[in-house]
Amino acid sequence: MTLLDLLLDPLRYEFMVRALATAVVAAVVCAVLSCWLVLIGWSLMGDAVSHAVLPGVVLAYILGAPFAIGAIVFGFLAVALIGTVRSTSRIKEDAAIGIVFTTLFALGLVLISVTPSQTDLNHIVFGNLLGVSAGDLVQVLIISAVVLAVLVVKRRDFTLYAFDPTHAFAIGLNTRLLGAGLLALLALTAVVALQAVGVVLVVAMLIIPGATAYLLTDRFGRMLVIAPVASALCAIAGIYLSYHLDTAPGGTIVVVQGALFTLVYLFAPREGVLAKRTAARRHRGAAPVA
């Protein structure tokens, strides 16, 4: 079997093509958003929102409404609850996040267990790349297009919001709206990503690509290119590996992303651990002996 065969073989199946398309689109959207999330320090928030959307998605399924609406409602509910618990009790933010998102996630699991359905709703939890329907793919494409369009059009505002929200506010930008907008985009992105890797692993797609790109460049504009490209390649590699090794595709994608992060963490030209150590040694060598 040649390399080309290895690459073309899975594409004989329509479900594999859909899986690839879904995974790549989800990887790109998550990666672009992750550039802001890691810089604002919203990784934990990404974790929380991506889990907390579960009951919203299940309710949307029950009511026959679009998943996106349920996800946004519960995404905001989670953030509101976290803020309320933190500001009206002595509980610190990380604990408030932990309490709220696990409770909402658990509520989602309970709802799933009592909801009769033809499709296995557990797929929402662990992802079901190989079972993505044409309709699912259309929904992923529409939501992704909306999220990416908003991020691209307002990218400079979001970046300023991440870097210096006080200045943004002082010159009349609506920082509340920018924050709420990012949260809404986060909830929408969670819907896209849960099709690919499931609720549990969404947070990996929302953090790892931005963190990886951040170790490779000092320019935000370049992060916005590096993160989605790397993430898409990881998604493709993950799907092929899972096909040939017969492993779970969602999990494999995230393992590949984690492996790439590890490589970058070790070998990045400037921010990598090894480069830093060499620089430190050279620095010490150059210093006069006391």
Next chain:
Amino acid sequence: MNAIEVDDLTVRYGDVVALDGASLHVGAGRVCGLIGMNGSGKSTLFKSIIGLVRPASGSIRVAGVDPATARRRAVIGYVPQSEEVDWQFPISVRDVVMTGRYAAMGTMRRPRAADHDAVDEALARVELTDLADRQIGRLSGGQRKRAFVARGIAQGATVLLLDEPFAGVDKRSEATIVRLLRELADDGATVLISTHDLSSLPTLADEAALLMRRVLHHGPPAEVLAPERLATAFGVDLAVQP
């Protein structure tokens, strides 16, 4: 005309009273040094002027209008305390200065020729042209502050608020910044600047205000720096220090 008018301002964070009936008027084109120990409410005063914290009572006018209108007109240039900035953020000096222009730009904040010119001019004014493409954290302490002042210049801010810009800045850079702020004030900008460096205050400021939850004294630097005044504000005899 007064560029900054704070009257009887009280600000609370939960149980903490950060400002308690603070009043301060600063005339247009003047440099006012704000001194007070840590926790005396300096940063809170700046944030109130911007409108970021909601006062329990009192009134604030900036350039003759309320803070919300001042924000819409992008009147205020803010130079944040060092601890408030993520110096690892992947943004260049030039891009930081460009954010001063955002208020005047369209939805996408796509810079036009006039914006690039304003940024170049501001960078030249603070002598950072050669370092414009550096990541913001790869500057010295003094250069970092000048970058943020340049942002205020590019913005066309008429009121500049600087929160402890001399912390962690060497004396020579401090002198450069002092000269720059004096020039800006001569061009008509109003500068309110919090500082712990009492020695540079007379060269820097036209007036000084002593803050301890409220403004204890406000007047010419030499008068405010009188040992017995400082002792009340700092609770110790600071005057023996340089």
